[in-house]
Amino acid sequence: MELHRTRKSYYLYDPNTLSYERVYPSTKDRIFTIIRHLSTGIIVGLIIFFVMMRFFESPTESQLRKENKLLQTQYEVLSLRLNNAFDILNDIQQRDENLYRAIFQATSIPESIRKLGFGGANRYEYLMSLPNSDLVVATTQKMDMITKQLYVQSNSLEELVNIGKTQEERAKCIPAIQPLANKDLKHTASGYGMRIDPIYRTPRFHGGMDFAANIGTEIYATGNGVVTFSGWKQDYGNCVMVDHGFGYVTLYGHMSAFKARVGQKVTRGEVIGLVGSTGKSTGPHLHYEVIVHGRRDSPSKYYFMDLTPEEYDHMIQIAENHGQVMD
Ligand SMILES: [Zn+2]
Structure with missing residues (x-):
């Protein structure tokens, strides 16, 4: 028996009747037929799909590729801009080290601390699997270094601001003028040594x-401070002492009158007493001392605020003369 098949029905040849007889396929046969057709279609479809995939990209892929390219370009631009930022930061660091810190006599920040990076490349391991990981890692690394160096730099400036604030206070307190006005000075002053x-x-x-x-000429406090002594002192006669802080004390001797009492705050230029000749003295004069950290220093170093360079030279000459002192 031979089976001939058309789309929907079978014809079966019967040798006895010598004719074809039409046979209708069972439901099972029909289902199989459908499945067979479907699977052939699917396989052919898949083959076509993969061939297409191989040679053409989907709109989404094309979009992603464009975005990727754009991101990469953007990373390159960022990397270059970070280089510029580095140059500027470097310039600021140089100035900080060689100028600002030098002026304020702050200790230098060693290069090893300024340029200290982050240890090891492992830190960026999570980025290594990315495409273009070199670029991404290098850029991230630069960003981290800039952040670290900016932190060090900002601390440095903050430290300088604090030094500057004390410096301002210090400048007000440290003795820096003559204790008598130039116009009131008689012929000579005799110096230290x-x-x-x-x-x-x-x-x-x-x-x-x-x-x-x-006698009676006004005597000025030479810097801001607090009066710590106002009374009679052996040899010095009527004497006032002012503590200026920062290790500086000034002493004014042989006064005829006091214009300041112990505990009083005085500012530079304030009258604290009048010239006299009390104590061990050979004539009306002011004996003036600058004591730095407990040691007497030459007062001539502490007139920088009210003398011109010429006046200063003149004063130094007088101070250095080996003439007679008045004690
Ligand atoms: Zn003296």
């Missing part, structure tokens, strides 16, 4: 500076 004792006529260390002036 080895001098002939006015009474014993022997060489002796003179720990301050003598300003000859008329």
Whole structure:
């Protein structure tokens, strides 16, 4: 028996009747037929799909590729801009180190701390699997370094601001003017160092500076501070001492009158007493001392605020003369 098939029905040849007889397929046969057709279609479809995929890209893929390209370009631009930022930061660091920190006498920040990076490349391992990972890692690394260096730089400037604030206070307090006005000064002032004792006529260390002036001439505090002594002192006679902080103390001797009491806050230029000749003195004058961290220093170093360079030179010459002191 031979089976001939058309779309919907079968014809079966019957040798006995010598004719074809029409046979209708069972439901099962029909389902199989449908499945067979479908699977052939699907396989052919899939083959066509994969061939297309191989040679053509989908709109989504094309879009992604464009975006990817754009991102990569953007990363390159960012990387270049970070280089510029680095140059600027570098310039600021140089200035900070060689200018600002130098001016304020701040300790230098070593390069090893300024340029300290982050340890190891493992830190960026999570980025390594990305396409173009070199570019992404390098850019991220730069960003991290800039952040770190900016942090160090910002701390440095903050430190300088604080130093600057104290510096301002310091400048107000440290003795920086003459204790007598130039117009009130009589002929001479005698300086600090080895001098002939006015009474014993022997060489002796003179720990301050003598300003000859008329009795009653006003004596000024030479910097802001607090009066720590106002009274009689052996040899110095009527004497006032001012503590300026920062290790500086000034002493004013042989006064005829006090214009300041202990505990009083004084500002630079304020009258604290009048010139006299009390104590061990050979004539009306002011004996002035600058004491730095407990040691007497040459007062001539502390007039920088009210003398011109010429006046200063003149004063130094007088101060350095080995003439007689008035004690
Ligand atoms: Zn003296």
